[in-house]
Amino acid sequence: MSDTEDNAAAQEWPSTRVLTDIVYCGVCTLPVEYCEFAGTTTKCQKWLRNKDVALFAKTWPAVDLTEKMDDATLEEDSTLTKEQKKAEAKAAQEAKKKAAQRLIIKRVERTKRKCVIEVSGLELFGVDLKKAAKLFATKFACGSSVTKNPQGTDDIIVQGDVQDDIYDLVLDTWPQVPEEQIELTEGKKK
Amino acid sequence: MFKKFSPKDDVSGKSKVKSSVQRGIRSKILEQYPALNPYIEELMPKKDPLILVKCHDRLNVVMVNDQLLFFNHHDGPYFPTLQILHKFPDIMPQVQVDRGAIKFVLSGANIMCPGLTSKGARIDVDLPVDTPVAVLAEGKEHALALGELKMSTQDIKSINKGVGVELVHFINDGLWHAKIEA
Structure with a gap:
């Protein structure tokens, strides 16, 4: 040898x-x-x-x-x-x-009756965004991806009206995310 | 180079390399650090896949078994990561800085000549310009940084002004903390 x-x-x-x-x-x-x-x-x-x-x-x-x-x-x-x-x-x-960190789950109208959900701030809790996006995609059977937002940080965009479901899923999957730090909002894109 | 380095933003891709490339890298490292010959099999076993992590600015980091081993920049010389250097302290030439310089080196400053020529400092061997060196510190056992000589050691001693060693990698920098998953 x-x-x-x-x-x-x-x-x-x-x-x-x-x-x-x-x-x-x-x-x-x-x-x-x-x-x-x-x-x-x-x-x-x-x-x-x-x-x-x-x-x-x-x-x-x-x-x-x-x-x-x-x-x-x-x-x-x-x-x-x-x-x-x-x-x-x-x-x-x-x-x-740490207490000031917010996880924002935002519902954004795209066309009538259709919307996407933007999840921002998940990385603050030590979550791998790519894996989270994949999880959302499999759980909700819809498109889900990590995108950069104008502030330069990463968001997860989920294509489907699943705001409340995401809220529940986040609480279940990542116990380190405290419930009071999650914010549900609605908004228009651009 | 690694002062602000985070695997998340700076890694542009990682790939398992072909075995021929792997052999090339291995022989290059051995050529540069012949003292590693008896240990190379332990560091990078031939059978295990070698993963090349590509970062911005043509910076390549060699990773085997989830451990970062070496890196090189623009196809230049390979540097060991400091973890490896701590394990095999004598593989590369060393210079020593005085105690006053430690603080600055640990925040990423280039090393100025006076820090290399003053009382606590030490340069034992004559080295030409551009040699990769390990940077030790007065009263410390382990290396605290890696650098590249910007002047030959002769010049450092005689001119004694300006940057003597350009800092490449130091403990507590981005690469030190970097954990990259395969």
Whole structure:
């Protein structure tokens, strides 16, 4: 086999170390030594402390001492540094943003008695639009596609008068979409 | 190059390539990174389909088994993704930047000469212009970026002004986070 030949001739090639035990941070995805530059330092520290104390001590030698103090007082009670405040503000903002997300299911008249349904905002809930469009097409036996709207974001257009059915289907299929964030509207196209 | 890269917008197509093309890519990568020879079978087994992800600007990303391995731009040299580079750290020449530069490199800045010549920085070998290099950082074990030399290392040392390494790929950029489904 050619593979064995490859191995036999391996001496000719420059060698490289092979590292297989690199720990990537579960919060910022960087190698843990770069967590300090990720902007989510406190979260990263917490994550690493829970995961691997020895590595934590190695990566954050300066924090090691305070760690014991933290354990006594409670992790979150450690004095708020500037960075922590920043991160918290960011998290709060994100939560706000999340609450403001809307899934709009709009019925658009095309000709008399015929209409299409525009579903916009589904991607905000982490749904793959292509798959969703396909699902709508099979469920309602009608044409359904992903199109760009004038704002540059993607909509799903469903060719059929199925506004209420979509509402129910969305609630059933994607539990992460809260009912109060779905909006049913009617409108004219263009 | 990957500062703003999202698989959703920037991938224009992905295709399984012919086995002849696959062999071509493989040999090209090996030619560039001979140290990978003993491990290539593990990285890209001959039997497994190789998927070429085509992106804007003639950027190709080589993917095997849902793992992004290498990319190249305009048929230029292949670069490993940083995940691969972390695993095989010695496959490409390295330069090291000082601690002060890390912050900027991680937001995608090109590396200026002083960041490569100051106290914490290190350039061990002489390299010609346009060499792909791994960028290490002072006090860190793993590479934080990949770049291409815009000056030879001799020039970097003697001129010590302007852009020394053009940044191609860095941790926490779009490609680092990219997950592409086959």
